[in-house]
Amino acid sequence: MNFSSTDDLIIHKCRKLFLEKLKDYGISWVFFHNYSIIDQILMKIVRIKNIQSKGYQKIKEEKITDTYIDIVNYLIIILIKLEIYSTSHFHKKVSNNDVILIYNKKLKKIKNYIDCMDKTFINFSIKNVLENILFLKKKKEKILFKELEKFCFKILVQIIFLLKQNF
Structure with missing residues (x-):
């Protein structure tokens, strides 16, 4: 399969893993509170930070890119849940x-x-992501659906x- 860009390859890998997990586990996550999923994201971010600070990882089977892909899919699960609960899907079996x-x-x-972003001003780090996740955890019930989505x-x-950057 040819991919026109790294973005396409990443999206393909995220989607492939999501579909595999959906096939294996179904939509069991629909019953989890969003903040339980945020806790899972936090654990993945801490894993990445630990690998980066050590400069290596002990468990070779799961690459750091796999951990990033897990985070992408967890975040999209939250977005899916928000859409399900904010539309008529909530009243029917999904x-x-x-x-x-x-x-x-x-x-x-x-x-x-991402395609429209001005890449010259991007200065992201796993530390920024960690700060954002910790902000979400601190706000917990006070954050509205639309704010959580954004x-x-x-x-x-x-x-x-x-x-x-890790591909």
Whole structure:
């Protein structure tokens, strides 16, 4: 399969893993609170920071890029949940196909945004992402759906940028 850019390759890898996990586990995450998913993201960020500070990783089977991809997918799961709960999907049983359609829509929006970004002003680090996640944890119940959506989108862009640097 040919990819026109690193972004396309990253999106393909994220989507492939998401579909594999969806097939294996279904949409069990729909019952989790968003902040449980944010805790999972926090653990992944701490893992990346530890690998970066040590300069190596002990567990060779899972690459640092895999950890970034997990974060991307966790953030998109939050975005999917927000869309499900803010639309009529909330009152009907959500199918895997519904989830895939929403996932694809979110990925497309993210890719379009990244394609339009002025890359000369980007200065993202895993520390910035950690600060954003800790801000979300501190705000917990006080943050509105739309704010959470914007915040997740912002973090997604940062993570994909960092993922590109590690590809």
